[in-house]
Amino acid sequence: MAQQSLFLSDSESEDIQLEDAHLRYFPHFLDEKKADLALQQLLSETAWRQEEIRIAGIARKQPRLSAWLGDPNAHYSYSGLHLAPSPWTPTILQLRREIQDLCLCTFNSVLLNLYRDQQDAMGWHSDDEKELGSQPNIASLSLGASRQFLLKHKTKKDQRYSMALQHGSLLLMSGNTQSHWLHSIARETTPCAARINLTFRHII
Numbered sequence: 671m672a673q674q675s676l677f678l679s680d681s682e683s684e685d686i687q688l689e690d691a692h693l694r695y696f697p698h699f700l701d702e703k704k705a706d707l708a709l710q711q712l713l714s715e716t717a718w719r720q721e722e723i724r725i726a727g728i729a730r731k732q733p734r735l736s737a738w739l740g741d742p743n744a745h746y747s748y749s750g751l752h753l754a755p756s757p758w759t760p761t762i763l764q765l766r767r768e769i770q771d772l773c774l775c776t777f778n779s780v781l782l783n784l785y786r787d788q789q790d791a792m793g794w795h796s797d798d799e800k801e802l803g804s805q806p807n808i809a810s811l812s813l814g815a816s817r818q819f820l821l822k823h824k825t826k827k828d829q830r831y832s833m834a835l836q837h838g839s840l841l842l843m844s845g846n847t848q849s850h851w852l853h854s855i856a857r858e859t860t861p862c863a864a865r866i867n868l869t870f871r872h873i874i
C-alpha cells in the first residue's frame with residue numbers, strides 16, 4: 671500500500687526516492703530576498719553556544735555553534751547534553767508559521783546549528799531520541815552556504831545518498847526515515863561561508 675503523504679503536493683518540490691524513507695525537498699521554500707534577511711537576522715539575534723558533548727565517555731566541543739528554542743516544556747537530550755529551551759523569537763515564529771502551513775503539522779521546538787565555515791560539521795546520527803516519538807516529522811530549513819547532506823541506510827550498506835541543501839531550501843523528513851537512515855554534514859576541503867540550519871521538531 672502506498673505510504674500516505676503528510677505534505678501538500680507542490681510542483682516546486684521533489685520527492686527524494688529512497689527505500690524506507692520519506693523525504694520531500696523544496697529548493698526554493700524561501701525566495702532569495704527572504705532567505706538573505708532570515709540569515710542576517712538569525713546570525714545576529716541568536717545566542718549561539720558551542721556545546722560540549724560526550725561520545726563513548728569522552729568530552730568534546732561540538733564542531734559548530736548551536737541554540738535550542740521552543741515551548742517552555744520542550745526539553746531535549748542527546749549525547750549527554752540536556753537542553754532547556756530558550757524562548758521563541760519573532761523571526762523564528764514567522765518561519766515556523768510558514769513551515770507548519772506547508773507541511774500541515776505542528777512543531778514545538780527548533781534546533782539551530784551554525785556552521786561557521788568549511789571546518790564545521792555534524793557527525794552521523796539519526797534524530798531518533800525517544801522525546802521525538804517513533805515516526806517524527808522533522809522540517810530542516812537551510813540558509814547561507816550550500817553544504818552536502820549525506821544519508822546512509824543503517825543496515826543496507828550499499829544505500830547512500832548525497833544532496834546539496836541550498837540557501838532558502840526546506841527538507842521534510844518523516845515516516846521511517848529516522849529509524850532506517852543516518853545523516854551527516856561532512857567537513858569540506860574548499861573554503862565556504864557560514865551556513866545556518868534549523869530543524870523544527872515536535873517534542874512529546
Ligand SMILES: O=C(O)CCC(=O)C(=O)O
Pocket residue numbers: 781783792797810812819835853854855867869
Ligand atoms: O545541518 C543540517 O542540515 C543537519 C542538521 C541535523 O541533522 C540536526 O540538527 O539534527
Ligand SMILES: [Mn+2]
Pocket residue numbers: 795796797853
Ligand atoms: Mn539530524
